[in-house]
Amino acid sequence: xxxxxxxxxxxxxxxxxxxxxxxxxxxxxxxxxxxxxxxxxxxxxxxxxxxxxxxxxxxxxxxxxxxxxxxxxxxxxxxxxxxxxxxxxxxxxxxxxxxxxxxxxxxxxxxxxxx
Amino acid sequence: xxxxxxxxxxxxxxxxxxxxxxxxxxxxxxxxxxxxxxxxxxxxxxxxxxxxxxxxxxxxxxxxxxxxxxxxxxxxxxxxxxxxxxxxxxxxxxxxxxxxxxxxxxxxxxxx
Numbered sequence: 001x002x003x004x005x006x007x008x009x010x011x012x013x014x015x016x017x018x019x020x021x022x023x024x025x026x027x028x029x030x031x032x033x034x035x036x037x038x039x040x041x042x043x044x045x046x047x048x049x050x051x052x053x054x055x056x057x058x059x060x061x062x063x064x065x066x067x068x069x070x071x072x073x074x075x076x077x078x079x080x081x082x083x084x085x086x087x088x089x090x091x092x093x094x095x096x097x098x099x100x101x102x103x104x105x106x107x108x109x110x111x112x113x114x115x
Numbered sequence: 116x117x118x119x120x121x122x123x124x125x126x127x128x129x130x131x132x133x134x135x136x137x138x139x140x141x142x143x144x145x146x147x148x149x150x151x152x153x154x155x156x157x158x159x160x161x162x163x164x165x166x167x168x169x170x171x172x173x174x175x176x177x178x179x180x181x182x183x184x185x186x187x188x189x190x191x192x193x194x195x196x197x198x199x200x201x202x203x204x205x206x207x208x209x210x211x212x213x214x215x216x217x218x219x220x221x222x223x224x225x226x227x
Contacts, residue, residue, distance in 0.1 A: 001174075004157075009155075033212050033213060033215075035215055035216075042220075043203065043220065043221050044218065044220055044221075045158075045205060045207075045218035047215045047216070047217075050213070050214075050215050052213060091157055091158065093158075095212045096212075097212065101146065101148075101163050101165070101171070101209075101212065102148055102160040102163050102173055103148075103150075103158070103160065103216060104160075104174075105157035105158045105159070106157055107155060107156055107157045108155075108157055
């Protein structure tokens with residue numbers, strides 16, 4: 001079974017600074033998808049960014065980018081120019097590329113933005 | 116209206132009661148999912164469905180059952196609720212794995 005590990009239960013960053021959230025995963029598959037989801041206090045799950053395992057290029061969405069290291073099974077999220085609205089729980093998630101379905105989530109990282 | 120609607124938003128029920136959580140979607144997606152979120156544990160998959168006739172167990176299906184009444188509706192039942200089923204429950208839909216999943220706003224269930 002796949003596992004997703006987020007080793008930082010909580011992170012804190014000053015507004016306008018850059019922060020990186022870590023994620024590692026374990027799988028024997030070569031085809032899969034990786035995601036970062038944001039959960040603000042409203043509890044809504046919001047897709048931040050996604051990455052296909054067979055793409056070498058790291059995904060970028062505005063201030064959010066990933067560092068995908070397939071060999072190391074690492075998928076970190078970098079948030080640039082942190083804003084107060086970025087404060088939330090962030091979950092890393094894995095989806096298999098074959099017939100099986102559903103996301104496997106990490107336990108989350110609570111991101112605090114200091115004004 | 117929201118793309119994925121869950122009802123109720125909050126619910127308190129007693130141990131041993133049967134309860135149903137409902138989910139409907141307007142995305143037109145074939146794939147639907149039920150997840151459970153517990154503090155410090157992330158989200159875990161309970162059941163998923165590819166269509167009305169295709170239901171699959173997830174990581175933690177014991178104590179739960181589901182019904183896919185139509186492409187747009189997927190309900191989760193707790194036949195006899197117990198306190199350790201107290202959690203936040205999410206429904207999600209997906210057109211394809213690559214595009215990710217659209218989540219409902221969750222149902223907070225408390226079993227007393």
